[in-house]
Amino acid sequence: MAVGEVVGTSGSVRGRTLPSRFSVLGPLTVSLGDGVWRPVPGAKNRTLLASLLLHANQVVSIDGLSRRLWGDQPPQDERRVVQTYVARLRQWIGDETVVRTWPGGYEIRLGPDRLDLLEFRHLLGRAAQAGSPEQEAALLHKAVALWRGAACPDVASEILHQDVAVLEEERRRAVERRIDLDLSSRGAGGDLIPELRRLTQEHPLRERHWAQLMRALHRAGRRAESLAAYREAFGHLREELGVEPGAELRDLHQEILAGTAEPTAGAVPPMTPPDVAEPDPPREVPADISGFVGRAGELETLDRATTRSGATVIVGRAGVGKSTLAIHWAAATAGDFPDGQLYLDLRGFDALPPLSADQALRILLRALGVRSADVPAERDAAAAMFRSRTAGRRMLIVLDNVRSTCHVRSLLPGNGPAVLITSRNQLRGLVTSGAAARIALGPLLPEESLELLAAQAGRDRLRREPEQARMLAKLCEHLPLALRIIGERLARVPGLSAETLAREIERDALAALRAGDGDQDVRRALSWSYARLDPAARRTLHLAAVLHPENVLEPEPLAALVQAPLERIRRHLDRLNADHLVEQTAPERYLLSPLVRALAASEPTQEL
Secondary structure, eight states: OOTTOOBTBOOOOTTOOSOOEEEOSSSOEEEOSSSOEEEOOSHHHHHHHHHHHTTTTSOEEHHHHHHHHHTTOOOTTHHHHHHHHHHHHHHHHTOTTTEEEETTEEEEOOOTTTBHHHHHHHHHHHHHTOSSHHHHHHHHHHHHHTOOSSSSTTOOOHHHHHHHHHHHHHHHHHHHHHHHHHHHHSSOSGGGHHHHHHHHHHOTTOHHHHHHHHHHHHHTTOHHHHHHHHHHHHHHHHHHHSOOOOHHHHHHHHHHHHTOOOSSOOOOOOOOOSOOOOOOOOBOOOOOOTTOOOOHHHHHHHHHHTTSSEEEEEEOOTTSOHHHHHHHHHHHTGGGOTTOEEEEEOOSSSSSOOOOHHHHHHHHHHHTTOOGGGSOSSHHHHHHHHHHHHTTOOOEEEEEEEOOHHHHGGGOOOSSOEEEEEESSOOHHHHHTTSEEEEEOOOOOHHHHHHHHHHHHOHHHHHTSHHHHHHHHHHTTTOHHHHHHHHHHHHHSTTOOHHHHHHHHHHOHHHHTBOSSTTSBHHHHHHHHHHTSOHHHHHHHHHHHHHOSSSEEOHHHHHHHHTOOHHHHHHHHHHHHHTTSSEEEETTEEEOOHHHHHHHHHSOOTTO
């Protein structure tokens, strides 16, 4: 059969004596019973066959096949089109029983003798149960030798490549294990050095390979090169991730310096088979907040937005209740997500440093049952594993307190989960790229503010001072955080009147709006936004707060006041608007709130 023959012609081969066999551990190839390995013609046919083979002996839904074939733009009658492609594939293979039809999907049924992926995993399972390190090493050598290069590089499908990333991680783990065994059993490590040089160049953030290279060099009597390898690893980790090497590399480095390093790799922990039981669905969203009021329109928007997979971002200023809204909605809809709810505070605006994307991926994958040792060191590989682990699942992922689009982009799953993101930043990049829809959360309505105050302080208390209560809500700028602090003070301090509190806020709002127990503090909340600004934008905000007599800011008068170029001031105001430190109300008009003014004026910049 010619390589260029289209799928849909007869798959019979004269003289066929063997069953068809398949290979995905390299370019996708098929042997149609005649012992000749051939590529699969047609991009869509390759994607279809690879999708089934990478999930061999599992039912792949028609929706899953459609997403791998066409992404987010399926044909109108995707079920019929998928059926047509499957029929042509069966005809080309020439074995009607290989691809089975099930309600809602298809399964390719094969044994390890007919698919190299299954043989690879079969060998890994045997290696994990081997009676000796020598037997295990021999089986791992055989398993790794099945690979002919990257898996399915000739298949063009973004979602399918997420499956491939998980498979590639299995390969890397097997290679690491095999090298550990070789190092602990061989008389010298010199013959492993070229392979380890190549692996550290291909995967410079994978610390295990650097440790193996250091040991191999040390065993070969090349101590200086072993120490140089540590310095090279240190440089990669510091430059790419901003971290130092882990304990294994640090300890080995010190042992080699001191001359106490063992020449062998030491004890090699047993390897576990690749297939592990799925953990119970995670339920990580914090408990719902008491006394939730308002936000009916936003809750309806969330109901509509999260009926499909995709991301929704809730943005707004500090203290406006973004996290509260997300947690309240997640608690109310927990039953809609049978595969679980993940929650992670990314600390984008916080007293502690933000979680990096690498740290966040590791935490999320651990919550999905992935062992720490199995989480890839490379961010792209870890992100691909996360997408693969969540693909097709009906689950909710809440990413709270995000700093920027770059902070969160690697954490977005593939098709399936609903994602809820909160941030003080407008996350314009996510919205303009179509990766997320945005809900801009503003202050509470005046009546909602009074309802929240009443829930905290008691309705009878507020009925005695209705006008003063309205003044309190206005001075709190209708921000839920400020209202809860004031309501709690009214309830806690006997005889404290709303009028007294209002005068106290007018004198020093930031001092009056302190709860005295850490995070529940308006000054602290605002200061985290202020501290995250670049120095130039922070200086502009400080000067505007100190020198500008009005709360309405316009670029041209402000530029003249602070003696800075107009375009620079426009950029700074846009940045302040992006982080909700000012509010743009017209093309050349921004509103500076009294609370932000008080904070910016009280914290002079070092640049002055």
